[in-house]
Amino acid sequence: MADFDVSLRGYDRATVDALVRAVEAAGSDRARIEAAVKRIGPPVVVLRGYDRMQVDAWLARRQGVVADAPRLLIVLRGYRITETDALLATVNAALEGDDPFRRAAALRAIHEARLPVSFRGYDRGMVDSYLERAARDLGSGQVG
Template sequence: MPDFPLALRGYHRHQVDAFVARIEGTLGRAQLFAPPVTAAEVGTVRFAIALRGYRVQAVDERLEEYLRELELKENGDGRRLSAADADRLIGLVRNVRFVPTRLSEGYDEREVDAFLDRLIAELRGRRPRSADIRAARFATTRLRPGYAQPDVDGFLDHLAAEIDRLARTR
């Protein structure tokens, strides 16, 4: 089990410990006392914030590593997408338009755009990882240009599900 550093305000320690124990059991590193964890579950997990909790960034970084491991376990060798499927997904990413925000909270445009550029590069290599898409996190903005959070989250969820579907059909 990882030993996470503490912060004044961080993730609730018992929630993180229980979830990490399930992950370790799913990966065969410890005895599994609860249902196995899926990569999708790791990508969507949320923990309560508590005083003297685990440092958020440290936990998030470790969860991203677990996400990759679980995805490899679930999908085997991570087969390549066909050129036609990769081109179709690249077209989706290039043509997506998100609702802009100004006064309400949104995701930082530069971070989202940089992530989409990296995603296109992965699609060109025809080995995108749905776990990386699900694990994407962006800084939020207020009173600055941003993208509507539900639009970005919905698009990334759709794209990850499509990659999973294509991986299952191969």
């Protein structure tokens, strides 16, 4: 079973738990995974729920969404890798699909993101420029 952090304004835990059970029961069959996601529906945001970026990143991996993120350099002081990967997974999943709600949520995640800086992390300039391009594409409705 997937393990997600609990945060303020996260996804409803009961809905995500049901989604995780259904997706894991589907194995690697993408058609069954998509059917489970449609049947359960998108999780609602509640006051205390599972971290939205973690859930979105997990679901994108299970759906086989291939991240098209640039090769990011790891530098001495850069954005923390874990949080950046979760944000990029959310953004890339939205760019890959045509769901306007997922695209809007990814655009909002970009604007609300406060990526922490750590001793070894992704080059901040590279991440910032990628996110600016992604935000433009998400806002204009383009893909890629």
